[in-house]
Amino acid sequence: MRLGTANWGGTRVEDTLAAEIPVALVYNGISHAVMMASPADLADFALGFSLSEGILAHPHECYDLRVHEEALGLAVHLEIATQRLMELKQRRRSLAGRTGCGLCGTESLEQAIQPIARVQAPPLSDSAIQHALMALADHQPLQAATGASHGAAWCDASGHIRLVREDVGRHNALDKLIGALSAHSRNEDGFVLVSSRASYEMVHKSASAGIGALVAVSAATTLAVELAREAGLTLVGFARPGRHVIYHHPATAGAGSTAIVTG
Numbered sequence: 001m002r003l004g005t006a007n008w009g010g011t012r013v014e015d016t017l018a019a020e021i022p023v024a025l026v027y028n029g030i031s032h033a034v035m036m037a038s039p040a041d042l043a044d045f046a047l048g049f050s051l052s053e054g055i056l057a058h059p060h061e062c063y064d065l066r067v068h069e070e071a072l073g074l075a076v077h078l079e080i081a082t083q084r085l086m087e088l089k090q091r092r093r094s095l096a097g098r099t100g101c102g103l104c105g106t107e108s109l110e111q112a113i114q115p116i117a118r119v120q121a122p123p124l125s126d127s128a129i130q131h132a133l134m135a136l137a138d139h140q141p142l143q144a145a146t147g148a149s150h151g152a153a154w155c156d157a158s159g160h161i162r163l164v165r166e167d168v169g170r171h172n173a174l175d176k177l178i179g180a181l182s183a184h185s186r187n188e189d190g191f192v193l194v195s196s197r198a199s200y201e202m203v204h205k206s207a208s209a210g211i212g213a214l215v216a217v218s219a220a221t222t223l224a225v226e227l228a229r230e231a232g233l234t235l236v237g238f239a240r241p242g243r244h245v246i247y248h249h250p251a252t253a254g255a256g257s258t259a260i261v262t263g
Contacts, residue, residue, distance in 0.1 A: 018146035020168045022073035025049060028085050029077075038142065038149065038167045039074060041176045042067050045167070046076040048179030052205040054114075055088055056080060059182040116204055116227050121212040121234040121250045122189035123157060126261050129215055131159030132193045133239050136217075139164040140195070150195045152177040155215075157189040170196035171205070178209040191215055191234070198224045198237050198247075207231040215239050220247045 023037045025046055032055075037045060043065055050056040064079035080088075132155040139161050142149040152173040154163040163184075165176035174194060191213035192206055198216035200223040206214045207227075213234035220228075220237040228235035228248045238245040243262045246252075 016145045018142060018148040018168050024070075024073065024075040026075055026077045027055070027080055027088060030085075030089075031075075032088065034073075035169070035172065037169060037172045040142075040167075041165055041180070042074060042076055044165060044176040044179035045172060046078055046179065047182060048175035048177065048209075049172075050078065050080070051182060052175055052178055052208045054208065056084055113200075113223075114204065116231045117207045117210070119207050119210055119212040119231050119233050121232055122191065124191055124213050124234050124236075124249070125157075125159075126244070128155070128157060128159030128191075129193075129236060129239055129244055130241070132161055132191075132215070133217070133244075134241065135159075135161050136164075136193060136195065140166055142166040143195070149173070152195075153193045154181055155191050155193055161193075162190070170194060171201060174202060174205050178205065178211075181209065193217075193239070197221070198235060200224050200227060203227045203231070203233060203235065207233055215244070219245075 019039055020036050021039050023035050023042060024031050025033045046065060047059060047062060050062065056062055061081040061084050062078055066077050068075045068077060132153065136151060136153055139153060140151040143151060143166060149166045149168050150170040150173045151164055151166050153161045154177060155161050163177065163180055165173050165180055167173040167176055177192065192211050193215045194202060195217050197218035198214060198220040200221060203214060203224045204227060215236040217239050218237060220235055225235060225247045232250050234249045235247040236244050237247055243260065245260050
């Protein structure tokens with residue numbers, strides 16, 4: 001974090017800023033991507049990115065992971081299985097500077113929409129969604145200090161928040177959470193709550209990690225809803241105090257209409 005100066009009603013106060021730095025992901029000595037990210041939980045970030053992007057199929061395919069400080073930023077060096085490295089080389093694309101769309105460097109329309117994994121949607125109650133939503137702010141210290149970060153939280157079936165990761169980028173926050181979750185066995189039902197919109201890639205990343213329910217504070221996109229239906233993933237958006245929108249729930253899926261639930 002860095003400090004800036006703010007002027008409130010003629011009073012000058014210090015303002016805390018969120019750090020955003022280049023982070024290079026290097027696989028077996030080959031730089032694959034450079035992302036702008038918050039410099040925290042980078043081991044989780046690198047592992048989660050590798051899993052959600054299909055570079056790794058399982059965490060144990062990463063043999064070693066180390067974070068190195070370099071002149072212009074940070075580099076995460078991963079030593080991965082030879083077969084995975086060969087596959088990465090075959091489909092390698094430039095992802096430098098990706099912070100939003102997730103498709104920069106894609107060479108064709110066929111590459112843009114990747115197949116999505118099928119998942120098992122867990123039971124998800126309206127009360128659990130609201131309980132997690134009301135508690136999220138208390139688990140986001142970086143957001144509280146800077147007002148400039150996103151959070152991704154793993155919540156149990158009752159809506160209790162068990163694990164949170166933050167980052168200036170919404171995709172990065174989710175990747176960090178996926179990386180952190182990969183080190184823990186998830187034997188209980190649960191869902192992910194994100195402080196952003198539910199885009200195509202947020203749904204895709206969730207499904208890739210075997211997450212069956214995604215709840216977003218903001219709206220979903222049309223493609224996100226289509227992919228949630230294809231994956232069998234429960235998708236909820238506009239989660240605000242006392243209300244949320246169910247875009248898709250496999251147990252109640254009919255003609256594909258959304259349901260608005262108010263508390």
